[in-house]
Amino acid sequence: MDKSTCKFKISPKELLEFFIERGELTIPLISKELDLSMPTTNKLISYLYDNNYIINVGKGETGEGRPPSLYKVNNNIGFFMGVDIKKDFIYINLMDFGGNILRNKNCKYNLENSYKGIKDLCNLINETLKEWSVNKTLLKYIGINIPGRIHTEEGMSHTYFSFLEDPITEVLEYELNHKIVIENDTRAMFLGELFLEKYREKNIVFINVGWGLGSAFLVNGEIVRGKDGYAGELGHFYAYDNEVLCHCGKKGCLETEVSGSAFYRKLMDSLKNGKSSILSKKFNNNDRITLFDIIEATNSEDLLCIDIVEHIGSELGKHVANLINLLNPELIIIGGSMAATGDYFFLPLKSSVKKYTLKIVNKNTNIVLSKLNDNTGSIGACFIAREKYLKKMTV
Ligand SMILES: [Zn+2]
Structure with missing residues (x-):
């Protein structure tokens, strides 16, 4: 028409x-x-x-x-796949046109900035399409969340797979033979959270504490992207006079002390210095220890892990307080893998927020720990894929 x-x-x-x-x-x-x-x-x-x-x-x-x-x-007129890339896993979901999640799974995946990283990702997606018998012509778009700086419109990823000269979307479209849209992992998680929890608040800050540290914002009901889509890089706030090199190439970033990767590094340092943990045996045997293992150890009352996670929660609270003073949000949602450590992380965070915010600004701000699991990002990716498809519709 x-x-x-x-x-x-x-x-x-x-x-x-x-x-x-x-x-x-x-x-x-x-x-x-x-x-x-x-x-x-x-x-x-x-x-x-x-x-x-x-x-x-x-x-x-x-x-x-x-x-x-x-x-x-008509739910069956088209389908969308959402893929959320994390450090040690990818999560995959399949959604119908009406927004019903039909299938979901997670697979082990090692996120690395290399051709192998892209090849492994494509293999996992192709295996899943085959396993779920997805009709090729009815799969309209695949949404893929990648950590770091993402230019959604240009299809460029500037943190992972940054060695490519062409947009990562073009490379993936060639490899997978499907339409691809990419988004920053934190923003996609936030969109998934907004959809699933049906929040009514119009001013929300979402903090994603996974392997890295990211944030996303809803201001007066609008998602904040910034000019090129790089808004929300909370992890790279200058915060510490330390000697820890951040993966962005700078020193002193908040992420070097407040993130899953910081949790991992601090635990490894402590184990090297002879402190004990229920992960000591794995460490001494040179077995691979993942963030998932560390979170599990925390929730199994490992005192060394609890000490570290309490400190990280308290440090994050100071910067959440800064964001409250800056934006006066109605709601702060703490999500990401680290949210699974529950009160060990959340109580020191809340105490720190109370200590460092202006009372009048903080008065009407509610802070919640995300109740959703690590699957939220890939559900968000499905919605981004449908949004992209609708945007491209010419009728
Ligand atoms: Zn950095």
């Missing part, structure tokens, strides 16, 4: 987005809520119905007269 000759006040795509948001709708209801004439609504519905974007699911309720037909999004 040529939009330039279209007389509708809204496009079929916009009506489809309205269906995605609202669920089941009748023509009179759409006409009323979107202030469209009945013939116009009929034409829009016919277009979406004839092209299989919506289906008829029976009759709607009405006070009098003939009950109108009830329509909803």
